[in-house]
Amino acid sequence: MxxxxxxxxxxxxxxxxxxxxxxxxxxxxxxxxxxxxxxxxxxxxxxAPSNDFEEFAKPIRERFQKERIAPEDVEAAISWARGHKE
Missing domain, CATH: 2.10.260.10 (Pemi-like Protein 1; Chain: D)
Structure with a gap:
């Protein structure tokens, strides 16, 4: 149940x-x-609590790979969020 x-x-x-x-x-x-x-x-x-960034980031990295989000996409999103023009 x-x-x-x-x-x-x-x-x-x-x-x-x-x-x-x-x-x-x-x-x-x-x-x-x-x-x-x-x-x-x-x-x-x-x-799980971890001081190891690699372990913490693993589920995020896997999702990005699944969604085909490249590091450049993340950088562009951060730049956009900060209000920088590209």
Whole structure:
């Protein structure tokens, strides 16, 4: 049997992870959560704490490869966000 939990979205798009889930996943303030879209569903995973940037960046790098996002695309997006003209 699956467990179901309901949480409300705030006006800022924030959601509180229900206490039972936080305890089960051992989620604490400052932890990082990865949200992965799978069709019409979203999977939430706690990222293991790591001081190793390579390990932290792995799911992001994999998504970029899947979406065919090149490093140049990221640089251009950062430049655009900062308001620089290219």
């Amino acid at each position: 699956e467990d179901f939990f309901i949480a409300r979205i705030t006006t800022k798009g924030q959601v509180t992870v229900p206490l039972e889930l936080r305890k089960h996943l051992k989620i604490q303030e400052g932890d990082y959560i990865l949200f992965e879209k799978k069709g019409s569903k979203v999977e939430m995973k706690k990222l």
